[in-house]
Amino acid sequence: MGNSVWRASLGVVGAGALCWGVAGAVHLGFVRTNGPRRSGWGLADGGGWYEVALVVGALVTLYCTPGLLRRVEWWPALGLSAGAVAGVVSVLGLGQGRRYWIAASAMTLVGAAVPLANRFWGRHHPI
Structure with a gap:
């Protein structure tokens, strides 16, 4: 297997994990956590694996x-x-509500734009 096959496989895993984490974030929603030492935003209870997938998938995809x-x-x-x-x-x-369809539409648009970005920009600026 060549270098391109490994890159494509890594892209599938990274983008799949990122999108699965986004799906969990859409489903559970974000909540504000207030602690004695720190506060921040995170997914609701039970969203730990979605958060891990979101962060790791974003890093691998980037x-x-x-x-x-x-x-x-x-x-x-x-x-x-x-x-x-x-x-x-x-x-x-995970659901069929309005927010699920908006997230699915955004993922579809990004997925369709990637080969077009390669065609019109990436081929002219190869590594």
């Missing part, structure tokens, strides 16, 4: 996106699109 978009080959960019498709399935599996 790490691999430049290597996927800035290539002469177009197909590795489909790894990010495949992760977005997994996110659309997971968010619509």
